[in-house]
Amino acid sequence: MIASLIEGVPHRALALLGALLVALVAAPLVAGDYLLTVLILILYFAYIGQAWNIMMGFAGQLSLGHALYVGLGAYTAASLYVHFGIGPWLGLLVAVPVAALAGAFIGFLAFRFRVAGVYFAILTIAVAEFARVGFDHLSWTSGSSGLFLPVAQFTHNDLWQLRGHPVMFYYILLAATVFAFIFCRALLQSRVGYFWRAIREDEEAARSAGIDVFHYKMIAVVISAAMTSFAGVIYAFYYNNLFPEQVFHISRSIEIILGPIVGGIGTLFGPILGAVVLTGLAETLTAALAAAGIDLPGAKQVFYGVCLLLVITTLPDGVWPWVCKRIGLAERNK
């Protein structure tokens, strides 16, 4: 099993991966509180980026509404906790199927009736917006006034109830990101992965090669939605407050997809590298503007936009394929 996982991976790449993992495991020992929250953000976006990449990068289906799955995961687990005292891990057993069902619903509507390309993207936005407005009026989750989880003192970490210090969340997200990376690699190299890439490249040709396109696109949406909802559960218990206007907002969906796009769509390292680059960039800009004494509203967003524009115009395939060429690693899984 383990032998098949590392089969075909160059020794240099394995060594690099090992070093990276050791560094990430050791990071909380040296990182201060501020750096830790930045690292948590990076892992959060790396994980969701990986999940989104299954749909877009592997199967070629553009979702602009992934905030929907984050929100459903977050709200389901948080409501169960607030109303019934059901812990997050048991809550996952409900939250993940709820998000998977929502993904299946969108997928069924779109793929059965051949809604493709930008129209599919619009459908994903529409459902996420529908959820945002719906949750605004859902009294069970306190509507637009927000759902709050009881905040605990960080006296001890309760892993079972997800109450505790950010370090605990850091390690949970690190484990999730490592899992997502390995899982995505296995998917990409499996029969399903080949069929997804065929569909991404040319749906008609894939259909003529005997691939049940509907079936495999559904698998992609359901897996992606289910994975994303886990991040939503962690989000709820990390921030302890949920507002429909924030969680389901389209800007959240856009935030999710920027990482994989900047890092390299369809690659395994793209979502991770993209999360590092973007979160790092945002934090650096904040620090740089503060140091320069610039206190203009929106200044950070303008600089952020300019940097993003530069990255995307100079490296349209993403940062990771460019890094691969530089360090002499062949990007095989494209």
Added chain:
Amino acid sequence: MSALLSINGVSKRFRGLVAVDRVSFEVPEGGVFAVIGPNGAGKTTLFNMIAGVFPPDGGSIIFAGERIDGLPPDRICRRGIGRTFQIVRPFPALSVEDNVIVGALLHRKRVGAARAHAHDVLRRLDLYDKRAQRASALTLPDRKRLEVARALASDPKLLLLDEVMAGLRPTEMDRIVAILRELNRETGLTILLIEHVMRAVMALASRILVLHHGAAIAEGLPEQVMRDRAVIDSYLGVEAIA
């Protein structure tokens, strides 16, 4: 020889235009059957109905004893009909090998077994040395053979070739003709080809059907069809002038 594919009075209309008009013929198992005719004769429409791109308006298509008209393309492929596209459509960002593995995975669960089968097919199609290249980097003749390889990897009983010779130079054409003849002879693969290039048709086909304005005007052995008055008037003569 029994019929692997039989087309019975198949018709297709596009708005007012009758593209294919009650065409019937049988492709014998193990044969190489060619459909020829001038541009607009309805060849590609006929081909698309067999491949499941759209259903016929009338008539039936029977493959290996079962009706297949109206089935979607993926189910038709899984029944054992592989096809190529007139304008080639390999998966551009995938390697040559991965393109063929996709075909081979249709009836194989494991990627390893599919890869081994893909290598066999690539050797047959003279593409083994180029297996690591991206499909988009190939020349047109190579891409044409890649299309045949991908279709072949799914172990079809019947291979549908849509103008696979179009745009090829004579030497490239001879190469692909030789490969197809060998495939037909060694594996007993049945081939149905739609073709404009008479040189390739005469070298390959054991039977020919001639379409003109959507209707079958002649069918038979190649030498019979070539002497047919209606065929010379409607098609061969046209080509001779051109």
